[in-house]
Amino acid sequence: MPTPQSRRERPAKPALTREGIVDTAVALMEEEGLQRVTMRRLAQALDTGPASLYVYLANTAELHGAILDRLLGRVDLDAAPAGADWRTRLDAVLAGYEGLLLAHPALAQSALAARPSGENYLALLEVLLALLAEGGVPGLQAAWGVDILLQTATATAAEHSAHPEDTRAEQEWAQLRQALADASADEHPHVRALAGSLLSGTPSTRRQWRIDTLLNGILITRPEG
Amino acid sequence: MPTPQSRRERPAKPALTREGIVDTAVALMEEEGLQRVTMRRLAQALDTGPASLYVYLANTAELHGAILDRLLGRVDLDAAPAGADWRTRLDAVLAGYEGLLLAHPALAQSALAARPSGENYLALLEVLLALLAEGGVPGLQAAWGVDILLQTATATAAEHSAHPEDTRAEQEWAQLRQALADASADEHPHVRALAGSLLSGTPSTRRQWRIDTLLNGILITRPEG
DNA sequence: ACCTGAACACCGTTCAAGT
DNA sequence: ACCTGAACACCGTTCAAGT
Numbered sequence: 001m002p003t004p005q006s007r008r009e010r011p012a013k014p015a016l017t018r019e020g021i022v023d024t025a026v027a028l029m030e031e032e033g034l035q036r037v038t039m040r041r042l043a044q045a046l047d048t049g050p051a052s053l054y055v056y057l058a059n060t061a062e063l064h065g066a067i068l069d070r071l072l073g074r075v076d077l078d079a080a081p082a083g084a085d086w087r088t089r090l091d092a093v094l095a096g097y098e099g100l101l102l103a104h105p106a107l108a109q110s111a112l113a114a115r116p117s118g119e120n121y122l123a124l125l126e127v128l129l130a131l132l133a134e135g136g137v138p139g140l141q142a143a144w145g146v147d148i149l150l151q152t153a154t155a156t157a158a159e160h161s162a163h164p165e166d167t168r169a170e171q172e173w174a175q176l177r178q179a180l181a182d183a184s185a186d187e188h189p190h191v192r193a194l195a196g197s198l199l200s201g202t203p204s205t206r207r208q209w210r211i212d213t214l215l216n217g218i219l220i221t222r223p224e225g
Numbered sequence: 226m227p228t229p230q231s232r233r234e235r236p237a238k239p240a241l242t243r244e245g246i247v248d249t250a251v252a253l254m255e256e257e258g259l260q261r262v263t264m265r266r267l268a269q270a271l272d273t274g275p276a277s278l279y280v281y282l283a284n285t286a287e288l289h290g291a292i293l294d295r296l297l298g299r300v301d302l303d304a305a306p307a308g309a310d311w312r313t314r315l316d317a318v319l320a321g322y323e324g325l326l327l328a329h330p331a332l333a334q335s336a337l338a339a340r341p342s343g344e345n346y347l348a349l350l351e352v353l354l355a356l357l358a359e360g361g362v363p364g365l366q367a368a369w370g371v372d373i374l375l376q377t378a379t380a381t382a383a384e385h386s387a388h389p390e391d392t393r394a395e396q397e398w399a400q401l402r403q404a405l406a407d408a409s410a411d412e413h414p415h416v417r418a419l420a421g422s423l424l425s426g427t428p429s430t431r432r433q434w435r436i437d438t439l440l441n442g443i444l445i446t447r448p449e450g
Numbered sequence: 451a452c453c454t455g456a457a458c459a460c461c462g463t464t465c466a467a468g469t
Numbered sequence: 470a471c472c473t474g475a476a477c478a479c480c481g482t483t484c485a486a487g488t
Contacts, residue, residue: 004277004483016472038460038462040461040462048472049473049474049475050462051472059462089415089459100469105338109334109337112334112337112386113334113384113386115397117400117401118404121404122404122416123413125413125416126412126414126415128318133415135284139418139422140419142422143388143419143423144422144426144434144435146423148377148439151377151380151384155337155376155383156376158338158380159292159338159340161337161338168301172339172342175342176342182368183351187350188347189351191354194354197365197367197369198368198371198372201369201448206372208448208449209446210369210373212442212446213373213439213443214438214442216442217437217438217439218442220259220441220445221434221437221438221441223430264481274453275454275480275481275482276454276455276484277453277454279482279483280452280453285481363467
């Protein structure tokens with residue numbers, strides 16, 4: 001039987017709700033990273049056992065999806081100088097999305113496998129589609145185009161996962177750089193000739209080119225048939 | 226002390242080598258899927274303890290990378306009718322790469338995080354660069370272009386992971402379809418208008434358009450500066 | 451020198467049993 | 470009816486100790 005004191009020692013344990021669980025999960029992620037947001041740790045943070053979470057979430061994938069849906073609400077959908085042209089504004093929105101995922105690359109990885117479908121995701125789609133329409137992109141091309149645009153942004157962020165201490169990331173880069181440099185002119189003449197170009201550019205330069213390339217392609221490519 | 230009989234009962238336990246470990250890992254993956262290729266199960270298959278693997282592999286990520294490098298050797302680099310134009314041939318090679326990863330989407334997911342750098346990857350790069358050169362794509366655009374082309378292929382395959390029984394995949398699709406259908410014309414007019422287009426097309430139609438779009442973009446987009 | 455048993459520190463998920 | 474303790478069936482990685 002709990003004494004009045006013990007009741008006062010900490011705030012009353014709040015009733016579990018899906019929303020509350022996701023709130024705590026987001027907070028936990030921001031403190032310790034997604035890899036630490038396990039069912040067990042999350043349950044611990046909520047002062048209950050892991051089994052209780054399964055009343056509100058089917059599994060870990062659904063938890064990650066819920067976290068992403070929540071985070072998507074933070075994307076600034078109007079993040080560009082007023083009066084800027086549609087490409088600039090689209091670029092700004094996409095940059096916001098990509099930046100969000102870059103802060104949690106492991107989340108980007110799971111976003112690829114489980115596309116979100118929440119309210120915030122719809123709002124993001126809406127803005128992107130509106131900007132493409134403003135740019136005169138035909139409907140079907142715009143619809144299929146947002147898919148590629150979001151896919152690159154997500155994939156680019158996901159590429160930064162699995163780098164716990166950056167040490168391994170640099171090691172990997174060095175490995176690739178070495179492999180490219182070692183490419184023999186006999187066996188891999190094109191790789192040899194373009195070894196420098198393959199790794200050139202800053203992330204931001206390459207990102208800019210990637211978006212331009214995609215938009216140019218989307219603008220001029222009609223689905224066949 | 227092992228008797229001669231016990232020695233004859235099974236083939237002599239072969240000495241561990243990195244190559245042999247990866248062979249066994251690939252076989253195990255083909256039988257049970259990548260999620261079953263854990264350090265512990267792999268060790269078991271090799272009739273040793275997990276600690277022994279760490280003599281040859283730094284960690285699980287490196288194991289996955291080694292598996293991918295090995296699999297890349299199976300991509301048919303000349304998979305197109307002789308005399309076909311460069312776009313057709315490039316498409317065929319990319320389809321081979323994507324198909325390989327589609328058979329093991331979890332591997333695609335880890336391929337995003339840890340780009341390969343082995344001999345087979347270089348050979349793939351070489352062929353793609355050669356085809357882009359044949360198509361008259363300027364060097365820098367070709368170099369940055371292969372990156373996007375491989376990224377979409379990898380990401381598209383990765384999107385099919387986390388679907389243990391396909392049940393959940395369909396559920397997710399239904400959810401998105403529902404969300405799009407529910408989009409109000411007031412709040413999300415563009416989503417509403419394009420709800421059909423957003424989900425239209427077969428995987429193969431969309432893949433075709435995606436590659437076309439990328440190639441068109443790559444052909445006409447010069448890096449700025 | 452090379453290899454590994456055993457331990458450390460965790461996981462996701464289920465279900466019988468409790469309130 | 471709702472919730473959860475405890476168990477089941479696993480993980481990756483390390484390191485002291487063996488050969």
